[in-house]
Amino acid sequence: MTDVRPDTHGAAWRAPLLAKAKARYGIVERDGRLELPESVRGFFLGEQSVEAPAGGGGAGSDFFWHRLAEHVTVTEPMFYRASLPAPSIPPDLQEIVSTDPLLLIWVRGQFEAHRLIEHPLAVAISKDRAIKVSLDLFSDEGPLTPAKIYLTEEELAARMTLLRGALPVLMNREIVEIQATMLRTLGEETQRIREYYSHLLVKTVKHEEKERLRQEQHFLEVEHRRRLHPGALRILVVPEVIVALSIEV
């Protein structure tokens, strides 16, 4: 299994992104500020220039990076068709290549659990298999060349079905960890609620008030289960980038 490398996340991508954006969109750095061309300004609330951001993972420059990413997302296509010479096949793909085109798809897994969490994932899908590949596959254009690849609606649907079926396996590690934490949190919070109400109920004499408190406690526990029950784990998987890839034999 090819695991996700920790250094392929967030902050590590910021400096390369800016370098690429400077070259591609004509952003110029001068005296610690970035001068934005007309086409980019709309994504920065009309500013002509902005302070050059720190490349780290802190929230201080999050706004800049998200705006730049949004500009790229709007400007560049989500889907690419490319071919790759056989000698250049990356190790990640060697076990899955065939004469049929591959579909590579980068997704954002958004977990709604005891808190909001997200995990990115890259998957290569052939006619009958879906495997996890490195997120930084093709982060440089390298030997990719434009190609004409035709995928019918049925073929695309079949591969998406394959992906859908494989997601529980591909994200199993995260799912297991998160569900266990949800369960533990549910236990802790339920205990708190019960202690709280047991103190209140001891002090309460009136029958109606006791009933009201019991009902309130019931509702609260239900609400906590609605949020923290491991069965309530919801994962929204959003496709971000897609590549149809053929291999030149």
Add this chain to the structure above:
Amino acid sequence: MDVSILESHGFSWQACASCSEACPEGALFCIHCGAALGDSAPLMDRYEAEDEVLSEVFSDFDGDMPAPEILLADIPEHVTRVIHQKRQKALPVDGLPIRLAAFLSTIREEGTLGLQALGHIEVEPRPYQIESALSILEAMGGSGILADEVGLGKTIEAGLVIKEMILRRTASRILVLVPASLLAQWGEELTDKFGLTISDDTAVETLSPEFEGIMLLSLHRAKSRKVQALFGAVAWDLVVVDEAHSLKNHLTLAHRFVFSLRRKYTVLLTATPIQNDLRELYNLINIVKPGYFKSIRLFRRKYMADRFTPRNPEELRRLCSRVMVRHRRSDTLIKLPPREVNTHFVEPSATELEFYNLTLELARRAVSLLHVDEGDHIMLLLSILLKESTSSPEALLGTLEAAVLPKIVRETESALLRQVLELGRSLSLTAKMQWLLEEVASQPGEPIIIYTEYLKTQSKLQGLLEAEGALVHRYAGNLRLREKEAALAAFRQQGGVLLSTEVGGQGLNLQHCHRLVNFDLPWNPMKLEQRIGRIHRFGQQEKVEISTIAGKGTFEEYLVTILLSKIKLFEMVIGEIDSILAYLKNPVPMERRIGRIILTSPDTSSIQRRLDNLANEILTAKQHFDRDRDSSAKLLDLPAVAEEAL
């Protein structure tokens, strides 16, 4: 499951005893049916040993972990069209690396969160505001108290939380409860800055349990007996309460109402989470995390020396910082230059004064003719007429000529109405306009922002200023977004005069300008404050000069000299007046109260006396606010806490 997939990953696999499907070896639970696999037994034992409740919770599963709900979002249609293209051109692939870099750069680090909302809003939040939103969404699991000092933009932080939850489809039923005085401001901020659509609040009476959207309304209205049951029937995903110190007393209807709402996530906003009595802190935290301090008896024993003095303050602070985000002004590195405020009282001509007095007389006669009360929309219309009369004759004539007054008023007071119209038409230049022209001409190169509430006034001023050779950029709500952006860009690049009618919304960065003129006065002090906040903000380098023009002998003069001066509005930090007004016992918005005073007072001295009473009322609210702010600071603002909270 195709075993070859598992093997191709390098997984060894095992068959689930329950459903016989293949699962990766080492997995704790079956990925198909959720049943516990071999290795999960020790984990279950560990949980069961932890405590009784946990074991009870766990026993529900009967050893099986339920499968999560995994939704694969559709590929956008415009993309699938390209994928299915039969006649193809070779598409360039050079955009792939940057597209991938852009996607991956928004993932902060594995298992944490990048705020997607940042790419989709019309305001640039400060870094501490982003930290606050992340704290609520990550560390606090979606529920917590935003307790920044006043003026640091808690609304932006809450807006980020709301937007993020919507983008992630975490929340689709959202309830935002605010003081009545802040309804319009919240509506504008959520709409203009966050691009959110607010549901029509007239739908409140017919609210169904299936409601989806954002419901924004006053806490006062929501808790009313007439509708509170309807709110209780909705399973809210997110409930946000602004000025949440109003929930401090657990015996009040407001507290009970919010506590009883069915809700997954709760966000409270208050600059004064701790007031006089420590029990109130307990009550607030109990709303976001019920049972957080177990019971009031334990809380008293562990953390209260008496009602007003904390025991174990260090530990209490530590516990608070897990459910409460608080920033002080000093944490945010925002140091603003001084503010110089001048009011210029100009002498209206005899015709102007007569025009103003007759308009006031007309409005008062309309009140007595129609027997309107303060809630009536006619009262609001009459208030607008009064404000327009001190803004410009053009503004008032525009409204009167549109025949907006009820027929009975137009017929009964036709002579007076004709007199007002004639006087207005005869006035081509008012004393305020004359002063403004001189002011703009006095510093020709300096950028200046001039605010007016009315389009007609704006148009008149534009004509006058341009005739004098000034470079004027018009900014108003009726412009298209592109036109607004062009106006602002031109003002930034070329300087000159920015004539603006829009007060709220839009994260305008106009710090290059440090002069501002209030050509007319909005009766809502918060609007005045928002105007000032556009230039007296982070990034401003120079002393900010604020000029307000008022005609002598008009109610504008009394508003400035009695109300605004007495409460020292112009000396307050941005955002302070919002919190102070929320402390008023009377929930009627300030504009309506001022309108009522002017329209129902028989003479000038009565107007002055009643405005003075209103100022005293606000000062009392300010005293309460100051007391609570100090109490909060005393307990929460030790350096250790600030560091932890950050």
